[in-house]
Amino acid sequence: MDSAALLDLLGNENRRRILRLLSRKPCYVTEISEYLSVSPKAVIDHLRKLEEAGLVESRVDDQRRKYFHIARNVRLEVNVSPYGFASKSAYPENNTFDITTCRHLSLDVSGASSDGLDDLLSTLEDLEVLENELSLAQRWVQGRLSETLDRLSEEVGVGQDSRIHADVLSSVRQEPKGIDELGHEVGAPREVIADLLERLADEGVVQRTERGWELKTEA
16 A cells, blocks of 8 residues: 555544454444544445555354454554655555575574464464564664764764765765766756856866766765
C-alpha cells in the first residue's frame, strides 16, 4: 500500500485504536463500539475503510456474528529531520527468504525453525530482543546522519540547507556533472542548482571545469 495513503488512513485516532484492539484479538462491531465509546455506525465506517485498504478482514462465527481481524503485517516508517522527510511502507519478507545471504548482516537464526512450545517461546523472546535492538540501531543511525549533515553544513559554510548541498556534493564527488544533470538527479529546478553551485564555488568547495562541476581539489 502507498505510504502516503497509509499515513492518511492511520491519521485517524479511532482507526489506530481499532487496530490496536484487533492486534490483541478478533472483535465484532459491538465490542469495538464499547471499547471506543463511539456509535456502531461510526465503527462500521472505520472498518470499511480499513477493509478497503486491505488491513482488516472479517469472518462469521457459528452464531452468525461478524468478527473482524487484522489481515496482514504492514510496516510503516516515517523519518522527519531538518534535512528531509520520508515515509515508506513495506510488507515483511516471505518466510522462505534467507537473511544470511545479506552481505553485511549476520544474525543468529538457528532457532527460527524450532518446534515445540518451549523452543517457540524462546524464539519469540529472541526475536523481540532483536526487534528492540534494531529499533535502537535505527535511532543511532538517524542521529549520526543528522550530526554528519550538521558538520557538513559547517564545513562548506551553507547554514542549515545541507541536505540538497550534500546530495549535490555527493553527486559531483563521483564524477563531474552539468547543471541540468544535477537538477535531474537531485530533483531540483535548474535555477536552484545554478545558484547553489555558485555559492559553493564562492566558498571554494566546487569549481567549474570543461568536464562540468566538480569538487575543488586542494592545492
